[in-house]
Amino acid sequence: MTAPAPPPDLEQLEIPIAGDEHDAAECFHAWGWTDGLPIVVPTRARVEAMCAGASRYPVESLGNLPPRGGAATVLKIAINAVMAGCLAEHLPVVLAAVEAIQDPQFNLFGVQTTTHPCGILVIVQGPIAAALGMNAGHNCFGPGNRANATIGRALRLVLQNVGGGIPGATDKATQGSPAKYTYCIAENEAASPWPPLRVALGLDAADSCVTVVAAEGPHNVNDHGSTTGASVLNSIAETMATVGSNNLYVGGDTFVVLGPEHARTIAGSGFGREDVQRYLYEHARVAVARISPEKLAELSAWGGWGDKLGEWGGRIPLVRAAESIRVLVAGGAGKHSCWCPTFAVTYSATRRISCDGTVCTTVCAT
Numbered sequence: 001m002t003a004p005a006p007p008p009d010l011e012q013l014e015i016p017i018a019g020d021e022h023d024a025a026e027c028f029h030a031w032g033w034t035d036g037l038p039i040v041v042p043t044r045a046r047v048e049a050m051c052a053g054a055s056r057y058p059v060e061s062l063g064n065l066p067p068r069g070g071a072a073t074v075l076k077i078a079i080n081a082v083m084a085g086c087l088a089e090h091l092p093v094v095l096a097a098v099e100a101i102q103d104p105q106f107n108l109f110g111v112q113t114t115t116h117p118c119g120i121l122v123i124v125q126g127p128i129a130a131a132l133g134m135n136a137g138h139n140c141f142g143p144g145n146r147a148n149a150t151i152g153r154a155l156r157l158v159l160q161n162v163g164g165g166i167p168g169a170t171d172k173a174t175q176g177s178p179a180k181y182t183y184c185i186a187e188n189e190a191a192s193p194w195p196p197l198r199v200a201l202g203l204d205a206a207d208s209c210v211t212v213v214a215a216e217g218p219h220n221v222n223d224h225g226s227t228t229g230a231s232v233l234n235s236i237a238e239t240m241a242t243v244g245s246n247n248l249y250v251g252g253d254t255f256v257v258l259g260p261e262h263a264r265t266i267a268g269s270g271f272g273r274e275d276v277q278r279y280l281y282e283h284a285r286v287a288v289a290r291i292s293p294e295k296l297a298e299l300s301a302w303g304g305w306g307d308k309l310g311e312w313g314g315r316i317p318l319v320r321a322a323e324s325i326r327v328l329v330a331g332g333a334g335k336h337s338c339w340c341p342t343f344a345v346t347y348s349a350t351r352r353i354s355c356d357g358t359v360c361t362t363v364c365a366t
Contacts, residue, residue: 033160065098085153229265240256256337
């Protein structure tokens with residue numbers, strides 16, 4: 001029999017093992033400290049080596065994470081990063097993401113406890129992404145890259161083990177999503193016809209940063225036939241215009257991740273990023289005629305926009321302003337893009353990572 005789980009605020013414990021780490025790993029599984037996948041056992045030596053990736057004291061807290069209110073110390077974050085398989089050089093990105101999710105506009109309590117299936121998408125931008133060898137190209141949302149996989153997984157383990165977002169207990173996602181295991185990409189700046197996302201969010205091109213998004217998994221947009229930007233954007237807009245989207249209820253911000261080929265076609269037709277945002281804001285709308293009376297009453301009550309139907313001409317936009325449609329480029333060759341719908345009772349948040357590995361405390365509201 002496995003002993004009862006130790007208190008969640010415990011930072012170290014001794015687990016008797018018989019010659020290898022198997023027993024210790026099995027204890028972690030039995031105590032509900034994993035995501036169901038195998039972990040790297042966070043021994044003292046491994047955690048100390050991980051903490052070397054941060055120029056902060058291990059006992060320093062980055063804040064208290066809901067719903068449990070656990071203190072997100074550098075040490076606890078490092079423990080979960082070890083469990084996820086991170087290298088020490090990945091830790092500054094995880095620390096920045098932990099700070100970003102505590103931005104008030106991100107609504108972490110809601111994200112942690114909602115019935116919505118949102119995971120937390122971490123978008124890594126700037127020189128650090130290349131330095132860590134992150135995947136911004138083919139299969140960037142999928143498996144195969146250590147940094148992408150482990151950074152996203154580390155954040156999820158922190159949310160569970162420090163914040164107390166326990167599946168089925170406090171994490172009430174009706175069905176959940178594979179994105180709740182790990183959800184992390186890098187922006188493909190080299191293939192983008194526009195300045196990088198962080199510049200649009202108010203940072204400098206030389207900065208490294210992370211943007212966190214409470215998002216559903218990516219929804220593919222397949223368009224191999226369009227040869228003009230307007231035609232590609234029409235395909236994306238019509239894909240986004242769905243009755244069941246949380247964005248349609250309450251707005252928030254939502255993310256469109258363009259594949260490089262679609263981005264080139266769109267830019268080749270003279271569209272800048274702001275033009276793309278305006279086009280999608282005007283065209284990614286749901287006609288009232290597509291919505292049942294019961295559903296329409298629910299939508300307008302939640303979103304508080306029932307009095308705007310006349311202003312909108314009976315076509316409801318997914319967000320309340322064009323700039324809330326965030327546009328970036330990621331992926332490799334192929335005429336696919338994707339839309340990442342969001343929890344919507346939230347806005348994304350961005351934090352800068354300084355060159356020495358510490359997280360800048362300046363808030364970049366996105």
